[in-house]
Amino acid sequence: MVKTASRPKILVENLSVHYPDGTESLRNISLQIPKNAITVLFGPAGGGKSTLLRTFNRLNDLVEGTRYSGKVLLDEQDILSPALDLVALRRRVGMVFAQPVPLPMTVRENMTYGLELAGERRRRNLDRAIEEGLQAAALWEEMKDRLDEPAHAMSGGQQQRLCLARVLAQQPEVILLDEPTSGLDPISTAKVEDSLQSIKKKYTVVIVPHSVQQAARLADWAGFFYQGDLIEWGEGKNLFVAPKEKRTEDYVTGRFG
Amino acid sequence: MRVSRTVTQRIAFALLTAIMALTVLAILAIITYIFWNGLPAISLEFLSAMPSNGMREGGIWPAIVGTVILTIGTAVIAVPIGLLAAIYLSEYASDSPFTRTIRIAIVNLSGIPSVVYGLFGLALFVLFLGFGSSILASCLTLAIMTLPVIISTAEEALRSVPQSFRVVSISMGGTRWQTIWRIVLPQALPGILTGVILGLERAAGETAPILFTGAAFFLPQLPQSIFDETMALPYHLFVISTQVPGMPVQLQYGTALVLLIFVLAMNLIATFIRSYFRRKRQW
Amino acid sequence: MVRNRKLYEAIIQFLIRVCGYSAVLFVAAIFIFLLQAGLPALVEIAPSSLLGLRWYPITTQYGLLPLLYGSFIITFGAAIFSIPFGIATAVFIAEVAPRWMREVLKPFVEILAGLPSVVLGFLGYLVLAPLIRTTLNLPTGLTALTGSILLAAMALPTIVSVAEDALDAVPKSYRDGALALGATKWQTIWRVTLPAARSGVLTAVMLGVGRAIGETMAVMMVTGNAAQIRWDGLFYPARTMTATIAAEMGEVASGDVHYRVLFLIAIILFLITFIVNLIASSMLIRAKKRAERMLS
Numbered sequence: 001m002v003k004t005a006s007r008p009k010i011l012v013e014n015l016s017v018h019y020p021d022g023t024e025s026l027r028n029i030s031l032q033i034p035k036n037a038i039t040v041l042f043g044p045a046g047g048g049k050s051t052l053l054r055t056f057n058r059l060n061d062l063v064e065g066t067r068y069s070g071k072v073l074l075d076e077q078d079i080l081s082p083a084l085d086l087v088a089l090r091r092r093v094g095m096v097f098a099q100p101v102p103l104p105m106t107v108r109e110n111m112t113y114g115l116e117l118a119g120e121r122r123r124r125n126l127d128r129a130i131e132e133g134l135q136a137a138a139l140w141e142e143m144k145d146r147l148d149e150p151a152h153a154m155s156g157g158q159q160q161r162l163c164l165a166r167v168l169a170q171q172p173e174v175i176l177l178d179e180p181t182s183g184l185d186p187i188s189t190a191k192v193e194d195s196l197q198s199i200k201k202k203y204t205v206v207i208v209p210h211s212v213q214q215a216a217r218l219a220d221w222a223g224f225f226y227q228g229d230l231i232e233w234g235e236g237k238n239l240f241v242a243p244k245e246k247r248t249e250d251y252v253t254g255r256f257g
Numbered sequence: 258m259r260v261s262r263t264v265t266q267r268i269a270f271a272l273l274t275a276i277m278a279l280t281v282l283a284i285l286a287i288i289t290y291i292f293w294n295g296l297p298a299i300s301l302e303f304l305s306a307m308p309s310n311g312m313r314e315g316g317i318w319p320a321i322v323g324t325v326i327l328t329i330g331t332a333v334i335a336v337p338i339g340l341l342a343a344i345y346l347s348e349y350a351s352d353s354p355f356t357r358t359i360r361i362a363i364v365n366l367s368g369i370p371s372v373v374y375g376l377f378g379l380a381l382f383v384l385f386l387g388f389g390s391s392i393l394a395s396c397l398t399l400a401i402m403t404l405p406v407i408i409s410t411a412e413e414a415l416r417s418v419p420q421s422f423r424v425v426s427i428s429m430g431g432t433r434w435q436t437i438w439r440i441v442l443p444q445a446l447p448g449i450l451t452g453v454i455l456g457l458e459r460a461a462g463e464t465a466p467i468l469f470t471g472a473a474f475f476l477p478q479l480p481q482s483i484f485d486e487t488m489a490l491p492y493h494l495f496v497i498s499t500q501v502p503g504m505p506v507q508l509q510y511g512t513a514l515v516l517l518i519f520v521l522a523m524n525l526i527a528t529f530i531r532s533y534f535r536r537k538r539q540w
Numbered sequence: 541m542v543r544n545r546k547l548y549e550a551i552i553q554f555l556i557r558v559c560g561y562s563a564v565l566f567v568a569a570i571f572i573f574l575l576q577a578g579l580p581a582l583v584e585i586a587p588s589s590l591l592g593l594r595w596y597p598i599t600t601q602y603g604l605l606p607l608l609y610g611s612f613i614i615t616f617g618a619a620i621f622s623i624p625f626g627i628a629t630a631v632f633i634a635e636v637a638p639r640w641m642r643e644v645l646k647p648f649v650e651i652l653a654g655l656p657s658v659v660l661g662f663l664g665y666l667v668l669a670p671l672i673r674t675t676l677n678l679p680t681g682l683t684a685l686t687g688s689i690l691l692a693a694m695a696l697p698t699i700v701s702v703a704e705d706a707l708d709a710v711p712k713s714y715r716d717g718a719l720a721l722g723a724t725k726w727q728t729i730w731r732v733t734l735p736a737a738r739s740g741v742l743t744a745v746m747l748g749v750g751r752a753i754g755e756t757m758a759v760m761m762v763t764g765n766a767a768q769i770r771w772d773g774l775f776y777p778a779r780t781m782t783a784t785i786a787a788e789m790g791e792v793a794s795g796d797v798h799y800r801v802l803f804l805i806a807i808i809l810f811l812i813t814f815i816v817n818l819i820a821s822s823m824l825i826r827a828k829k830r831a832e833r834m835l836s
Binding site: 262263265266269270272273274276277279280281283284287288290291337338339341342344345346349350358359360361362363364365366367368369370371372373374375376377379380381384385401404405408432434455458459461462463464465468469491492494495498499506509513516517520521523524528 | 545549552553555556557558559560561562563564566567569570573574576577624625628629631632633636637645647648649650651652654655656657658659660661662663665666667693696724725726727730747750751753754755756757761782785786789790794802803806809810813814816817818820821
C-alpha cells in the first residue's frame with residue numbers, strides 16, 4: 001500500500017459494507033485519502049465506488065439495515081461510530097450528486113440553505129458565503145445578477161455548478177462528487193473540472209468519474225475498484241500510464257468496461 | 258353476417274359518449290334546477306335574518322353561521338392530527354406490519370357510514386365524556402370522519418415531492434424534521450390544501466354525524482359557546498323539506514341553493530389551487 | 541443551543557408518531573363503543589327474535605330481516621345502475637376522451653362527488669319521487685327504486701375515479717402492442733386494457749357499493765321508510781339499516797332495548813363496510829405491487 005507523505009485526511013482500514021439483503025458492497029478495503037488533492041475512485045459499475053463515497057458522509061445510513069465493519073477515520077475521528085453526530089459530519093463532508101438537484105428555491109436560497117440549517121442568520125455572513133461559494137465554482141459572474149431567480153430555470157451545467165457552489169458555501173473539509181458531469185456537455189464538464197483543480201488547494205476532493213479519461217485527467221491519486229475489492233491504488237500518473245495489475249490495465253485500456 | 262370491427266368501434270364509442278353526455282347532463286340538470294328554483298328566494302334578508310313563524314318565513318342566517326362554525330371547528334381538530342399522521346406515514350414509517358395496520362385502519366375509517374359516526378359521537382362525546390349535544394361533540398365527530406381523507410391526500414402530496422430533495426438536504430447536514438419543514442412540506446402544501454378543502458367540503462354537507470351530536474332545528478339565538486347546540490344548513494334542509502308541513506317550496510330551494518353554493522365554492526377553490534400550483538411547480 | 545434543537549426535534553417526532561398511530565386508535569375506539577352499547581341487545585332479545593320478519597319497535601318487535609332486505613335491495617338496484625354507468629364513464633374519460641376533455645370531465649365528476657346527500661335527497665323527494673309515481677303508476681313515489689337511483693348517483697363518482705386510476709395504471713406498452721398488432725382502439729380497450737385493469741375496476745365497484753350501503757340521508761328522504769319484505773320490493777317503500785338508525789335514534793332513551801338494537805344495527809353496518817373495504821384495499825395493494833414488479 002503506497003503511503004502519502006503527510007497525515008491522510010481520511011484513513012480507511014479493513015472496511016466492509018453490507019446491504020440489508022446480505023450482499024457485500026465493499027470487501028475489506030484499506031486506503032488513505034490525502035489532504036488537498038483530488039482522489040479518484042474508478043472502475044466498472046457495481047465496483048463499490050459509490051458505496052465508499054457514501055460511507056464518507058454516512059449517507060448509506062439512509063438505506064435501512066446497512067452495516068459497516070472496519071474503521072474509517074476522518075482526521076483521527078472514527079466516523080463509523082454509532083454515537084457520531086451525523087449532522088456535524090455532513091457539514092464537514094459535502095456531496096455533489098450525479099444529477100443536478102437544485103432545491104426548489106432561488107439561487108440565493110440554494111446557496112444559503114446549508115448555513116440556515118446550521119442556524120446562521122446574519123445577512124453579512126450569508127452574503128459573503130454566497131459570493132465566495134459562487135466564486136469558487138466560477139459562477140459568480142454569471143449569477144451575481146440572477147440570485148433571486150428560481151434555481152431550476154438555470155441550464156444543466158449551471159445547476160450542477162450551483163450544486164458544487166452550494167456545498168462550498170458551507171466551508172466543508174472534504175468534497176465528494178459522484179459522477180458529477182455525467183449529464184453535462186463538454187464545456188460545462190471542463191468548467192467543473194477546472195473548478196475542482198483550483199479548489200483542491202483548500203479542500204480534499206474525492207470523485208467518482210464517469211469515464212476513464214476524466215479519471216486520468218483529474219487524478220492526483222487513484223483507486224481501481226472491481227466488484228467490491230480494491231484492486232490497485234497509486235499516484236494518478238503511474239496508475240494510468242503503467243498500471244501494475246492486469247485487471248487495471250485491461251480496464252484502463254478499454255478491454256472491458 | 259359479421260359486423261366489421263370499425264362498425265363495432267363506432268357503436269361502442271357512440272354508446273360511451275352517450276353515457277358520458279347523460280352523466281354530464283344529469284349533473285348540470287341538478288345544479289341548474291336548484292339554481293333556477295332557489296335563486297328567487299335569495300335575498301340579503303334571507304341570508305342574514307333569523308327564521309320566524311316556525312321557520313316558514315324569515316332567513317336562514319343561524320344555519321349558515323352554524324355550518325361555518327362546524328366547518329372551522331372540524332378543520333381545527335382534523336387538520337393538525339391528519340397532517341402529522343400523513344407526515345408520519347410518508348417520512349418516518351417503515352414498511353412494517355404495524356404500518357400496514359395503520360393503513361388498513363385508515364381505509365376502514367373512510368368506509369364507515371356517516372350515521373355510524375353519528376352514533377359513535379353520541380356514545381363517546383355526548384354521553385360518555387359528558388359534552389352533551391353540542392358544537393364540540395359535533396366537531397369532534399366530524400373531525401374523525403374527515404381524518405382519513407386528509408391523511409390520504411396529504412400523504413400522497415408529500416410522497417410526490419422528489420426524493421432527491423430529501424437526500425440533498427440530509428447530505429448537507431439537515432435533520433429529518435428540518436428537511437420536512439423547509440422543503441417537503443412547503444412543496445406539498447398545494448396538494449395538502451386541496452385535500453383539506455375537499456375533506457371539509459364533505460364535512461360541511463353531512464347531516465347524519467351531527468344529527469345526534471349537536472344539530473338542532475329551532476334555536477332562538479345563535480350559539481354562545483361550544484357547548485351549545487347549533488343550527489346547520491344540511492340538517493335545516495332535511496327538516497324543512499320532509500318534516501315541516503306548509504313550508505314554502507321556494508324557501509326550501511333557497512336553503513338547498515345556499516348549501517349547494519357553499520359546497521361548490523369549496524370545490525372550485527380546491528380545483529383552482531390544484532391546477533394553479535401544478536403549473537408553478539419547481540420540479 | 542444544540543441540545544435545545546435536539547429536544548425540540550424529539551418532541552416533534554413524538555407528536556408525529558402519536559398522530560400516526562391515531563387512526564388505529566380511532567377505529568378501535570369506534571368498535572369498542574359500538575360493541576359496548578350494542579352487544580347487550582343480544583342478551584336482552586332472543587337472537588331468533590332478531591331474525592324475525594317484523595320491525596315494529598313500538599310493540600317490541602325487533603326483526604332485523606326487513607332492514608337487511610331493504611338495504612340489500614336498494615344497494616342492489618343502485619349497483620345495477622351505477623356499475624355500467626360508472627365503468628363506461630371511467631373508460632370514456634381514461635381511454636376515449638381527448639386530453640382537454642379529460643381536464644373538464646374530471647372536475648365534473650368531482651362536483652357530483654361533492655353534492656351533499658341531503659341535497660340529492662331533497663331533489664329526490666320533490667322531483668324524482670313524483671316523477672316515478674306518475675310514470676310507473678305506483679301508489680307512492682317513495683320507493684326503493686327512487687332510493688336506488690339516488691344512491692347510484694352517489695356511488696358513481698367513487699366508481700369512476702378508482703376505475704379511471706386503474707385504467708390509467710395499465711402500462712402504455714400494452715396498448716401500443718395491441719395497436720401494433722392491428723387492433724382497433726375499441727378492440728384494444730375491450731380485449732387488452734379493461735382485462736388488465738380488471739382487479740382495479742372490481743375494487744372500484746366494491747368501494748362504490750360500500751359507499752352505497754352506508755348512505756343515510758338520501759335514502760331516508762325518498763324510500764318511504766316502511767320496513768317490509770316483498771318480492772317486488774323495488775317498487776314499494778323500503779327501509780335501510782342506515783335510515784332506521786337515523787330516524788329512530790332521536791326517539792329512544794339511552795340504555796333501553798330499542799337504543800341497544802340500533803347500536804347493534806350500527807355494528808352490523810360497521811362490519812359489512814369493514815369487510816368490503818378490507819377486501820377492496822387489499823386488492824388495490826396487491827395490484828399496485830404487481831404493477832411495480834412488472835414495470836421494474
